[in-house]
Amino acid sequence: MCILSTSTTVVNCKFSTKNRIFKPELRQKKLNLISSTIPFKLKNLLLHNFAVRQELMDTNTDLLQYIFNQISKKVSSTVEGHTSLRKNLTPEDLKESLDFKIPYQSISDNEILNIIKTLMDQSVNTNHPYFMNQMFGKTQPIAYLADVLITLLNTSMYTYEVAPVLTLIENETIDFLSKKVWGRSGDGVFTSGGSMSNMKAMFLAREYKFKDSRTLGLNAYPPVTIFVSDQAHYSFVKGANFLGFGTDALIKIPSDVNAKIRIDALEDIIEKTIADGRIPIMLTGIAGTTTSGSFDDLEALASIAKKYNMWYHVDACFGGASLFSDLEKHRLKGIEHANSVSWNFHKVMSMPLSTASFLTRDKGLLKEAFTVNADYLFHDHDNTYDLGQKSLQGGRRPEVLKLWLSLKYKGEAGFKAHVESLRQKAVYFSSVIENNPHMELFQTPESVIVCFRYKADSLDDKDTDDLNIKIREEIFKKGDIIFNYAYLNNKVYLRVVLLDPDFTKAQLDHILETIETCAKSILMVADS
Numbered sequence: 467m468c469i470l471s472t473s474t475t476v477v478n479c480k481f482s483t484k485n486r487i488f489k490p491e492l493r494q495k496k497l498n499l500i501s502s503t504i505p506f507k508l509k510n511l512l513l514h515n516f517a518v519r520q521e522l523m524d525t526n527t528d529l530l531q532y533i534f535n536q537i538s539k540k541v542s543s544t545v546e547g548h549t550s551l552r553k554n555l556t557p558e559d560l561k562e563s564l565d566f567k568i569p570y571q572s573i574s575d576n577e578i579l580n581i582i583k584t585l586m587d588q589s590v591n592t593n594h595p596y597f598m599n600q601m602f603g604k605t606q607p608i609a610y611l612a613d614v615l616i617t618l619l620n621t622s623m624y625t626y627e628v629a630p631v632l633t634l635i636e637n638e639t640i641d642f643l644s645k646k647v648w649g650r651s652g653d654g655v656f657t658s659g660g661s662m663s664n665m666k667a668m669f670l671a672r673e674y675k676f677k678d679s680r681t682l683g684l685n686a687y688p689p690v691t692i693f694v695s696d697q698a699h700y701s702f703v704k705g706a707n708f709l710g711f712g713t714d715a716l717i718k719i720p721s722d723v724n725a726k727i728r729i730d731a732l733e734d735i736i737e738k739t740i741a742d743g744r745i746p747i748m749l750t751g752i753a754g755t756t757t758s759g760s761f762d763d764l765e766a767l768a769s770i771a772k773k774y775n776m777w778y779h780v781d782a783c784f785g786g787a788s789l790f791s792d793l794e795k796h797r798l799k800g801i802e803h804a805n806s807v808s809w810n811f812h813k814v815m816s817m818p819l820s821t822a823s824f825l826t827r828d829k830g831l832l833k834e835a836f837t838v839n840a841d842y843l844f845h846d847h848d849n850t851y852d853l854g855q856k857s858l859q860g861g862r863r864p865e866v867l868k869l870w871l872s873l874k875y876k877g878e879a880g881f882k883a884h885v886e887s888l889r890q891k892a893v894y895f896s897s898v899i900e901n902n903p904h905m906e907l908f909q910t911p912e913s914v915i916v917c918f919r920y921k922a923d924s925l926d927d928k929d930t931d932d933l934n935i936k937i938r939e940e941i942f943k944k945g946d947i948i949f950n951y952a953y954l955n956n957k958v959y960l961r962v963v964l965l966d967p968d969f970t971k972a973q974l975d976h977i978l979e980t981i982e983t984c985a986k987s988i989l990m991v992a993d994s
């Protein structure tokens with residue numbers, strides 16, 4: 467028995483300190499955190515930090531138990547360890563099963579428990595290995611823990627005053643990441659996601675080109691141009707709109723058959739916009755496109771950006787993970803010339819949403835761009851530890867903790883192994899497709915997205931598109947496996963994002979067999 471005390475409450479606690487989660491002797495390296503130890507550990511952690519509040523001690527233990535069990539299920543590494551992936555429910559079905567209205571009077575613990583059960587049961591289980599619909603999915607269990615800690619700490623990353631340890635963690639992590647990109651210390655900040663990071667890049671490009679634009683606004687300057695490939699994430703369009711450049715400022719350069727920006731077309735287009743009286747301010751290279759995971763030629767783009775004195779940004783939200791692997795990092799050759807880089811960790815690196823960084827090669831630019839006078843908060847303008855002066859956000863969760871703790875726990879070597887294991891799965895998966903006469907691979911995958919289509923001799927391109935959309939719809943409705951489809955070179959391809967390093971060959975074969983069986987049954991019905 468121990469006594470835990472806070473300023474307001476003193477409560478008897480049944481949990482001995484010897485069970486504390488970060489005691490080294492309990493931190494079994496092989497723990498894998500995936501096992502049933504997680505609820506126990508989390509429970510201790512929560513109770514040590516939270517449960518001193520009488521309110522939570524009084525909470526129905528069924529409710530806490532249920533939540534801990536859910537965590538255990540969610541981190542299960544096997545398909546069998548999971549309950550269903552998704553249920554095919556309409557909004558009407560959901561309205562019937564849950565009362566969404568907000569009551570005036572409080573409801574009971576049991577009612578809350580029922581609500582949580584419905585929520586968990588009827589939501590999409592994105593931790594399921596067969597959730598391959600998005601670029602995020604199964605998360606690293608250690609990062610789960612970090613996310614719980616973030617909520618417990620409930621602080622904001624704007625001042626050292628309220629986030630002393632976390633500030634040093636963020637600084638160290640930014641330093642580590644920028645060394646991965648540039649081979650030396652740079653600068654940066656964790657953001658709410660890749661979209662925010664890309665918009666920050668557009669903002670810095672404006673500052674780089676027009677020093678006085680902060681006070682004068684964009685009206686004081688000729689119209690600008692920002693170049694991205696037609697495969698770029700939609701956040702660039704939103705950014706052009708949001709930052710006041712106007713969407714006409716965003717020039718989309720055509721991509722080639724492998725979804726890479728056409729370097730041969732780029733300079734002519736830049737010259738044309740200059741002739742039209744526009745000033746080129748930014749060029750973006752993509753390391754891992756959203757649809758097919760393709761990598762632009764970052765080296766060639768760097769020299770064009772230099773020639774036209776443009777801010778050079780690399781969107782490595784998806785493909786940045788390859789920097790952890792000596793086998794894979796050649797795809798990002800040229801990134802070291804970038805002025806800025808967006809790099810997400812809730813994608814390939816399996817952190818919970820969202821864990822994202824924005825990095826700059828040169829120090830001080832972010833602070834210069836975002837510093838404001840807010841004396842009530844930032845008492846010392848020279849304090850480089852007040853990270854709020856580098857950030858666009860006000861209150862900002864310490865998302866970095868998920869990445870830093872995972873890196874500590876697994877080491878860089880663990881991250882390398884994660885990336886290489888995922889790549890092996892993608893290579894195996896694509897080789898099976900390549901050897902199947904009924905399937906057509908979009909390209910040998912450069913990352914962990916595999917795009918392919920089912921085809922039949924009797925079908926033309928249009929019918930093949932329809933067939934593949936139908937395959938995706940049918941399998942989606944069943945809800946055992948989820949992947950998406952996308953248009954590439956004006957054709958429909960099934961798009962599978964492989965984010966589970968524990969996938970077995972049998973599971974990967976099962977996905978393709980499911981697709982083939984579904985295709986055959988659609989074709990059979992169509993023939994009859």
Ligand SMILES: Cc1ncc(COP(=O)(O)O)c(C=O)c1O
Pocket residue numbers: 601658659660661662664699701752754755756781782783784810820822
């Ligand atoms: C290449 C790329 N950049 C940026 C983003 C945006 O990232 P976020 O969803 O974190 O805003 C995505 C999202 O899928 C992406 O694929």
